[in-house]
Amino acid sequence: MTANSDTRAGEAAAERQDAGRREVLRYALRRFGVYLFTLWAAITVAFFIFRLVPGDPMNILLGNLTRAEGRQRDAAAEEAIIARYRHIFGMDEPLPLQYVNYLRKAVLGGLDLGPSFVEYPAQTKDLVFRRMPWTLGIFTTSVLLAWIVGTGLGALIGWLQRSRLSQIAVVISTLLQITPVYLVALGLIIYVGYTWRILPAGGPYARHLQPEWSWEFISSLLTHAILPMLSNMIVIGAGFTLGMRALMISVLGEDYLTFARAKGLSPFTVLKDYAFRNALIPQVTALAIIVGATLNGTFIIEVLFQLPGLGTLFVQAMGLRDFNTMQAVVLFSIFAVLTLTLIVDLALPLLDPRVRRTA
Amino acid sequence: MPTLLEIRGLSAGLRGRRSVTQVVSEVDLDVEAGEILGVVGESGCGKSTLATAIMRLLVPPQVLQSGAITLWLKDGVGHDLLQLSDSELRQLRWRHLSYIPQGSMNSLNPVLRVEQQMTDTLIQHGLSIAEARSRAAAALELVNLEAKILNSYPHELSGGMRQRVIIAAAVSMHPALIVADELTTALDVVTQRQILQELAGIRDELGATIILITHDMGVVAQIADRVAVMYAGKIAELGSVNDIFETPLHPYSQGLIGSIPRESGGRIEGLPGEAPSPWNYPTGCRFHPRCPNIFDPCRERIPALQTQDSARWAACHLYDAEVAADA
Numbered sequence: 001m002t003a004n005s006d007t008r009a010g011e012a013a014a015e016r017q018d019a020g021r022r023e024v025l026r027y028a029l030r031r032f033g034v035y036l037f038t039l040w041a042a043i044t045v046a047f048f049i050f051r052l053v054p055g056d057p058m059n060i061l062l063g064n065l066t067r068a069e070g071r072q073r074d075a076a077a078e079e080a081i082i083a084r085y086r087h088i089f090g091m092d093e094p095l096p097l098q099y100v101n102y103l104r105k106a107v108l109g110g111l112d113l114g115p116s117f118v119e120y121p122a123q124t125k126d127l128v129f130r131r132m133p134w135t136l137g138i139f140t141t142s143v144l145l146a147w148i149v150g151t152g153l154g155a156l157i158g159w160l161q162r163s164r165l166s167q168i169a170v171v172i173s174t175l176l177q178i179t180p181v182y183l184v185a186l187g188l189i190i191y192v193g194y195t196w197r198i199l200p201a202g203g204p205y206a207r208h209l210q211p212e213w214s215w216e217f218i219s220s221l222l223t224h225a226i227l228p229m230l231s232n233m234i235v236i237g238a239g240f241t242l243g244m245r246a247l248m249i250s251v252l253g254e255d256y257l258t259f260a261r262a263k264g265l266s267p268f269t270v271l272k273d274y275a276f277r278n279a280l281i282p283q284v285t286a287l288a289i290i291v292g293a294t295l296n297g298t299f300i301i302e303v304l305f306q307l308p309g310l311g312t313l314f315v316q317a318m319g320l321r322d323f324n325t326m327q328a329v330v331l332f333s334i335f336a337v338l339t340l341t342l343i344v345d346l347a348l349p350l351l352d353p354r355v356r357r358t359a
Numbered sequence: 360m361p362t363l364l365e366i367r368g369l370s371a372g373l374r375g376r377r378s379v380t381q382v383v384s385e386v387d388l389d390v391e392a393g394e395i396l397g398v399v400g401e402s403g404c405g406k407s408t409l410a411t412a413i414m415r416l417l418v419p420p421q422v423l424q425s426g427a428i429t430l431w432l433k434d435g436v437g438h439d440l441l442q443l444s445d446s447e448l449r450q451l452r453w454r455h456l457s458y459i460p461q462g463s464m465n466s467l468n469p470v471l472r473v474e475q476q477m478t479d480t481l482i483q484h485g486l487s488i489a490e491a492r493s494r495a496a497a498a499l500e501l502v503n504l505e506a507k508i509l510n511s512y513p514h515e516l517s518g519g520m521r522q523r524v525i526i527a528a529a530v531s532m533h534p535a536l537i538v539a540d541e542l543t544t545a546l547d548v549v550t551q552r553q554i555l556q557e558l559a560g561i562r563d564e565l566g567a568t569i570i571l572i573t574h575d576m577g578v579v580a581q582i583a584d585r586v587a588v589m590y591a592g593k594i595a596e597l598g599s600v601n602d603i604f605e606t607p608l609h610p611y612s613q614g615l616i617g618s619i620p621r622e623s624g625g626r627i628e629g630l631p632g633e634a635p636s637p638w639n640y641p642t643g644c645r646f647h648p649r650c651p652n653i654f655d656p657c658r659e660r661i662p663a664l665q666t667q668d669s670a671r672w673a674a675c676h677l678y679d680a681e682v683a684a685d686a
Contacts, residue, residue, distance in 0.1 A: 162419065254465060255460055255461075255462045255463075255464075255465040255466040256465060256466050256467055256468045256469075258416055258418075258460055258466070259458070259460050259466040259467075259525070260468070261416060262414055262416055262452065262453075262457070262458035262460065263452060263453050263457075263479075263480040263528070264448070264449040264450070264451070264452025264453045264454075264480060264483070264484070265449075265479060265480055265483060266449065266483060269479060269483065273468070273471060273475075273479065274468050274471075277468070277470045277471070278468065278469065278470055281470070351470070352469075352470060353469070353470060353512040353514070354469060354512070354514050
């Protein structure tokens, strides 16, 4: 090869690289646009949907107040109180204006999502931030563990597709996958928590403890987290197992697997580099999809296990028709799900060289 | 020439719910060292099943029913491929026995670089990483590819390049026997010709023996030394390329040769009817419903593959003096 054609080839390669980089930038920008649009759409839908729920939050609030004080006010005083509350929560204006104000404050006011009714005068934002670690902790840990266990197990029973044991595993996973998560949670609470008393089945940590950096507190926190996470893991993990099994079986039929066997590679290498590596790619995409679909299961689990996460907050807020808090919970849940999905999406090119080029 | 591979009574089939459907029936075949043996036949005649059975790569529902396949190594030791344990077979694979699969286009792992796919086997067979790399580069040279291909992923290569990488991988350990299944089917005619030439070159350079499975008589005519014609799971005729193309014995081979367009023009004679599927092979000679030369014994008796002269075999009652005498 002459020097001339070498440099030309080099230029062409550099050009390709430049084009590749532009391509990546465009992809990233488009992703970010979709990200913002989804957030906006979610908050808009949440804003209007929650206001369609019957029941005036002011009346509920007033009722609570009356009950707490134990005495009846006259109608004029009640009117005055309701008008005062309406003003505080910005609900004395027409709906479209409320919506515009809400968006304006949220975007320009540094995420000012208004005060909450649940813990007035606390800011909704602070309330959500305080509860979020519980939800994200339980949710991400259980989904990730379920994914790891399910992927490993599914790869194994897909690889041993014709053995009795793997057929039994398929039946069990199918049954677990179609069981609603709350039934699994209730089963665990009843049997493990109360009948056998193996693990605590309610509350975030033992009642006599205070949050602190001590072994006693942390171990209590962890043992209380086992059952909630297990309920989530069993159902999601069974789904991941079945998915990975199907992927493995289809990869096992590929020509490159026959070729790998013909090469005289050890079965472990064939499994690891040829079957598993290829089945893993769609399985990672599945993780991204599942992340969005299973957050609501975590909300239910929080309520059942009395954990102070976003789920319990949402249920409290729902009872009071606390629009601000409900909207904030939706907003932050969507934000969390989108972020997790984005991380998974960005991880894909690491696994698949074909995506690396075109992304 | 000494025999490299000896196939005796090989039967393989498809396992169904109740019974096994035989696809390849009682095949006897000797492959001589250093030859290129073309195995031709229509789709569904069992030639690919024969190839995968030789490689012991049958996967359920394909099952091996009976037979022995002996590979004679240079040191005079014979191994029955069907009796070896999995790990013994793994030792033999690639070093002595390699495979170019049907659908070579999809035979490379899409997530690994060519280098890893070519060298992982070599390393597991005891070569050092540096040795494996230089072996892989040398093998690529045999098929006219540059060593820098090693850093590519399969999707960055063209179809012909991928096919060449597969061939290079298959010959990288200088195996005694290469089984190539529909090597060139997916390629354009020009590439096809180049690759066949490269394959012939590899045979000359490495002294390898090649079994070439194909449905393309043109490919066989270009490259093979001997031809085995398969029909409905059995070998109908075996002989040198010249004999089979000039004076085919079996009526099926005659029909097959007659259906090739000739330069001289003239009418192409097609074979009437179609090949039976394994689920309803006819009794007696499996070709008899389509045979122009049919006579009584054909309907009941299965013809054996018999020597006609020292270098030709045919499975046809026409050439069996005893049967002819009975009739």
